[in-house]
Amino acid sequence: MSSTLLEAHHIGKHFGGVSALRDVSLTIRTGEIYGLIGPNGAGKTTFFNCLTGLYVPDRGDFGFDGQLLAANAPHQAAQRGIARTFQNIRLFGNMSARENIMVGRHLRTRAGVLGAVLRDTRTRAEETAIARRADELLAYVGIADRADHLAKHLPYGDQRRLEIARALATEPRLLCLDEPAAGMNATETAELRVLIEGIRADGTTVLLIEHDVKLVMGLCDRVAVLDYGEKICEDIPSVVQKDPAVIEAYLGGSPDA
């Protein structure tokens, strides 16, 4: 349980004169739910984008499962087992829910042009397996009845679930969720919490960016706090909650005032 899955070494990223990330190092252990919190603009999503290869960090690197992660290669990050969702949901809007997940299987399947044109037994078997897995995942996240709806016509909460299902289709070892509870009501958030706990129980490590402090504190094993691109705290939730630097970052003002 305590082996290291992800190590971020001194990650730095700036846009023009703005330092979005400054020397951020953190370690995520296999099997845990790790929370990344911080005020708006603290650099949480930038960290995600660096990790998943959408941005190239200016400094530092990531070690994943004991090996260095190549920069600037999102599909390689996915190949290694890092899947993500987006803060502003990015589904394939004009494809059905099932097709969205089927695309997610791209990485773990092989059929090429020749297979597609000839439709040999192997390709057909693969297609059947892809469709079956898609249906399993739809049921897993609880939207089986929406399989044939276009993704863009799904209710908001279901879109979030579908995005998680699509990420799970890539068979990740680390699932990165970028504010999955944003815009959800209390019931939906509670359901989401059950889903995330289930994902962890099924063996996937979870990295969670979230604003809902209650959710993070209740769900995460450990939490890191970013403020102005710097990690100001990393510990178990109960300790983080009482950390003066964290309180200052969230509530403003200085402790001696």
Place this chain on the structure above:
Amino acid sequence: MKTWLSPRSTAGLIMIAGALLALPFLAASGGQAWVRILDFAILYVFLALGLNIVVGFAGLLDLGYIAFYGVGAYVYALLASPHFGLHWPIWAILPIGAFVACLFGMLLGAPTLKLRGDYLAIVTLGFGEIIRIFLNNLDAPVNITNGALGLNLIDPVRLGSLSLAGTSEWGALSLSGPQKYYFLLVTLAIVVVVINLRLQHSRIGRAWQAIREDEVAAKAIGINTRNIKLLAFAMGASFGGIAGGIFAAMQGFISPESFSLTESVMILAMVVLGGMGHIPGVIFGALLLAVLPEVLRYAVVPAQKALFGSVLIDPESLRMLVFGLALVLVMRFRPAGLWPSPERKRELAEVSE
């Protein structure tokens, strides 16, 4: 999963096959010119389906598609004409033409991988023009393409001992040159349609669609967008190359003039007008835009003579007028094309929930 066709679609297929068999004979009753028009219509189907892979499936706007057609035509012409004294057989040239066009497709694709929409359109437009200008000027210092004069006396297609040029007779059955090309073209077009249909509903087809929808998300779930986009360019281009080869053989003469920007726009219009990404729609669009101008050409002059006693408007300029109007009307009233796929209709429909 469906393993065999329903009786209804079997009946439909038999009817289509019957129509395809009868068509060249019906057309011939109006003169061989109509059979040639038919041949060109199928050639355009071929091209539109090739472009549909790039534009319809992968969502990459390509305004220089005709360049690949040109490359295929020149490959055929150079390898089967007195120009270099080469007379290779068709089964050797067409794959080479497809391969060379495919290389050019990747040549265009590689530098444009990061471009989308308008920017991509401008670069591809430039690429198409570059190819045409090259063809126009590659007659010095070494004469490769014979410049603006074009290449003449290109070998017709020969299948074994059968030449597709001129009339052949088998007992009571007599087939003219254009009729024989028709059957070759229809056979190839069916192959292309099947390839297209199967690609669309495959792992690759879904990846193309994903890139069209959201490239960042496609990357994030592990699609190698570079390779998948290059594949779209390469496949589209190789279909263009094959079409070009047959065009060269059928015409016997090619010059850079045949591969102008207007042609690229025309093929794109076929794809858009018919229904982007929907194969039956694209075929319909191609047939319509290829045949309609010819019908106009034959109908307009007599009609004007009957009405006004003289020809007031040149059919050629009228053609562009009708064309423009048709495009505007279609885009205004049927933005998904004349025959869109059911999914695309759904996309544009209002959400009723």
